[in-house]
Amino acid sequence: MIDIIPPLHLSDESLNKLFSYRLSRIREVMRLKQVSVLILTSPVSLRYAVNFDEYQLFQSHIPTCYLFLSLEGPIQLHGATGRKFPNVTHYQGSDFLTPFDGGLDLSTNTQHLISNLQAFSQQLNEPLESVGLERMSPQVSQRLTDKAIQVYDAEPIIEQAKLIKCELEIDCLKHSIQVAQYGMQLMYQALRPGITENQLWSIMHQVNAAHGGDWIEGNMLASGPRTNPWLQEASHRIIEKGDMVAFDTDMIGPLGYIADISRSWICGGGKGNQAQRDAYRHAYDEVHHNMQLIKPGISFRELSEQAFIRKAEYRDNRYVCSFHGAGLSDEYPKIYYQEDWARSGYDGLVQENMVLCVESYSGIKGGSVGVKLEEMVRVTSKGITPLTDFPFEDELLKDSYP
Structure with missing residues (x-):
């Protein structure tokens, strides 16, 4: 229990x-x-x-x-x-x-x-x-x-x-995030060679159910070569030492509010290999650059235009969007990359007390490593307040082997 x-x-x-x-x-x-x-x-x-x-x-x-x-x-x-x-x-x-x-x-x-x-x-x-x-x-x-x-x-x-959240809704979101991050902590502790993707992901389901949550939108956890391309759901694959393990919570938690958080870890810890570190740094830099762009009055188009300039090797395998709304679930708006703007983009204005998710998937097309990172933020009069605070992997942000 x-x-x-x-x-x-x-x-x-x-x-x-x-x-x-x-x-x-x-x-x-x-x-x-x-x-x-x-x-x-x-x-x-x-x-x-x-x-x-x-x-x-x-x-x-x-x-x-x-x-x-x-x-x-x-x-x-x-x-x-x-x-x-x-x-x-x-x-x-x-x-x-x-x-x-x-x-x-x-x-x-x-x-x-x-x-x-x-x-x-x-x-x-x-x-x-x-x-x-x-x-x-x-x-x-x-x-x-x-x-x-x-x-x-x-x-x-x-x-x-x-679109616009009251203070009580923010409290509900914070609580759902707290529950999800507790589930992530238990997953982190359980991650070891020999556990399957499904076994690891089931911990999040159990935590959500135990706290009166509603459901999880998808089984978005993959390991090793299955982290690239993204959107492969959890399987019976046995996780091995040194594998990258990436996931996206997509958890509809207590009182129906979402916790939409992504992290990527190395099974067994450590600095990983160069490809893992490069992908992790790229995703980390994208999320943190894009978070700082958000402010009331900026348009969706401007966010897309000013977003992090992804390295050429990571562009073809980009995620489906760089920002999206959140509340009881994933919500309007969905803000696309410039490469996808002509086909799918639509404009609007960011407003105070919206909640946005800031995302990155970084993996070279045809490669065997992928990293998924995502944060949730509240739009304030001066910019943003982060709602998520689960730590990142400092070891993966280091540039050299031990």
Whole structure:
């Protein structure tokens, strides 16, 4: 059995403030976009809106439950077992808009949902003219359009709402990070020749579950030659002495907040070989250079343009982005490298009280060594405050053999 670090104790008053803040953020954006009602299905959106926390991974691929959220007035949750969710005014059964729940022909259930939405809209202070939908059957969009109701994508509304964190959210993020870094400490202690990647990674899962966390987005741990290229998930490979071991926590922890941290270690410790040290130094320098660029008012494009100039040998094997948002999960924005900007980049402004992850993957294309490093920071009026503080490997930052 593992020890448990102290939980984050939030009073009922603090929890109510947290949930009210998140709801107010959603409604602020709804008002800006002139959307009357949202119908939400994503477990992350449901968690943000009403702290829904039932069977979240199941909900992510079979969205049995959904939420009617009005701009002003009632909030109605469909399909939930519990009756404890903040700011929910009404509970009803689900009309089952998935083939698993409702069969292969969803036309009748879709009509039931539209009828329930119309009944719900009668409680509003104005006619139902616009609805934001999140990942629902296209039949729902078609039925609403047939009734001359404007249909919007709800997902950008929720992402914009989640962008700015209140102080209580920062406290929740810090606690999830504390739990993840405790798991990392136990992994560090357990790392020895003969352990498999899966065995090592399971420690993080156990720590998260023991602290009431939700899930881990991927099994992002690799060792030795499997560290290059990146995004190879954990396997039964036996870790050997001298292997580089790299991982990315992607942990959705207590109260649903993410801890997104990456580190790379040498099994058995020490300075490693020259290729390992070179890759580690490159990743370390990239993360720390890019952290210092962040400030309120800088644009996403400027961050991309001013980002660390990667050495030529590491460019082809770059990570998918250099910065991204974080909160209940990975969030908007995703800020791309200049090489990818023309195809995928989009602009915006960094704002105070956003939380950003700063990432680097450094591995030569076709090589056998890769290093993954990542830090989380809070944007402040003067720049950033780091949220993560797990130590780096000083030995790997040295330039010469012992």
